[in-house]
Amino acid sequence: MGKNEYQEEEAARPRKKKKKSHKVYALMVLAMGIAIIVLAVLILFYVQKIEVEGNEYCKDREIIDTVQNDRFSINTLYILGKYALGRGEQLPCLDDMKVGMKAPWIVKVTVKEKPIVGYIHGGNEYAYFDKEGMIVYKGPDFIEGLPCIEGIDTGDISLYGMIESKDKSIFEEMLVTSQQVKKYKLSPDKIVCQDDKIYLYKGKIRISLGNSVSSEQIAQIPPIMEKLEGKEGTLHLENYSEGNTTITFNAEEIQEEN
Structure with a gap:
């Protein structure tokens, strides 16, 4: 070299x-x-607060716990991504839930609850159910303006469980009744099943609907109730149909259920 x-x-x-x-x-x-x-x-996207809006009976804490259901849900971007990909959980009592970002450290949750159509009272608790018969809320809180269901054996009632009755057909009719009274903005005190027939109670008026309830029957009630204000008796709608429009009222024919 x-x-x-x-x-x-x-x-x-x-x-x-x-x-x-x-x-x-x-x-x-x-x-x-x-x-x-x-x-x-x-640091910037560390969740410091979760705001919940749109809920009435479902508790904020329950919704927040559902959103933050794993150890990675302390990050705003992770939560948004989880729900954007359809992997986020939603409570059974909700029809819809939207998750967004109000600030890098604040998550905003907007929910739409399933409408309640009635309740069952047992002991110190009220079990509220939707149109399908699912218990959407259970607790000591009383919600006004909803009918109480009486006269059926429902067995054990658990949150988010379906109400089960030995007589399914009559219970289904009571569910239909609950839906229809909500549709027509009626506020009966209670819906009672007696001898396989369904009755509505409003003040001192008992409304007999029979064992099969239709929308046409319920639609007749509001205008008639205005005329019966201050009276006592039974309004017979059990035979009402498109082919039979006969409606009768028997004064003082009422039997309160205990």
């Missing part, structure tokens, strides 16, 4: 070392940059 060749080889070695050191430095800077970004995201 000549002298000149040796000198050229020696001159090339520092350059290779410099290139390697530049690459290492660049990788360190990149890693630090990524770490800073990740740390900033973790």
Whole structure:
């Protein structure tokens, strides 16, 4: 090897070392940059508050616990991504739930609850159910303007469970009755099943609907009740239909159920 060749080889070695050191430095800077970004995201998007709106009977805490149901749900972006991908949970008592970001550290949850059509009272608790017969809320709170269901054996009642009755057909008719009175904005005190027949009670008026309830029957009640204000008796609608429009009222013919 000549002298000149040796000198050229020696001159090339520092350059290779410099290139390697530049690459290492660049990788360190990149890693630090990524770490800073990740740390900033973790700190900035750390959930400090979850706001809930649209709920009346479902508790805020229950909705919040559902949104933050895993250990990663302390990050706003993670929660948004979870629900955007359809992997977020929703309570059975809700028809709809939308999750958004009010601020990087605040999650906003807007819900639409399933409408309550009636309740069953047992002991110190009220069990409220939807049109399908599912218990959507159970607790000591009394909600006004809803009919109480009486006269059927429902067995054990659990939250988010379906009400079950030995006589399914008559119970289904009572569910239909609950839906229809809500539709026509009636507020009966209670819906009673007696001898496989359904009765509505409003003040001192008992409304006999028979064992099969139709929308046409319920639609007749509001205008008639206006005329019966202050009276006592039984309004007979059990035979009312499109082919038979006979409606009778018997004064003082009422039997309160205990």
